[in-house]
Amino acid sequence: MTTTRQNGSLFTSINNNIAIIEFGHPASNSFPSELLERLRKELISVGNNEEVSVIILKSEGEKAFCAGASFDELVAVTNLEEGKQFFAGFANVINAMRTCGKLIIGRVQGKTVGGGVGLAAACDYVLATENAAIKLSEFTIGIGPFVIEPAVTRKIGVSGTTELTLDATNWxxxxxxKEKGLYAKVFETQKELDEAVDILSEKLASYNPSALVEMKKVLWKNTENWRTLLAERAAVSGELVLSDFTKKALQKFKK
Structure with a gap:
């Protein structure tokens, strides 16, 4: 079942110390700014909940995991401030994932583009199906994956990010x-994926919560500057989106 709500949906359920955060949007689970802000707040809230030991991040439906940011909102950007704000959406979510204090398991059932790749990279452990191809297509519209780059490079290295960014038209x-380290395991079916997510999350929830919290800190060591860094990257993207090249490319895509 997928949502038909224009601004998308976000639901959290908490059982046996496991929080499941599920997002959805009719446009291939893409994120309008409002939904990104709701996710940011939810991650902070769940991160502060002592009843939660581990978080599962997933999206609705059986097709795309996440198509990145809202294309309609991107096209609508008219000035630098709007541009910075637009790109700060994913920056703020990645920082919330980084600092929320709880380990995050990503459940990736399908194709993932742009900001969605950043979302997967900011999870601590990702399980996926073989349908979960990835693409960073930002170059094709005159911008780049600047905001999500630190999260992606942290997982797959500079060479992996380079390959993904420069080969912008191919999945x-x-x-x-998996070979590059973005996914830990890949399964043939969603049924197998969901069984593996259940088993892993139950195991993690049975461990010492304090050990999990300390491990989260260790895993994200040396990222303390990301709040500033990702804001700077949002400004770079905000400027590029106003360029003539990007405006023309976006109009072509729109048609």
């Missing part, structure tokens, strides 16, 4: 993503 399959 990399789920096994490529």
């Amino acid at each position: 990399k399959n789920a096994y490529w993503a």
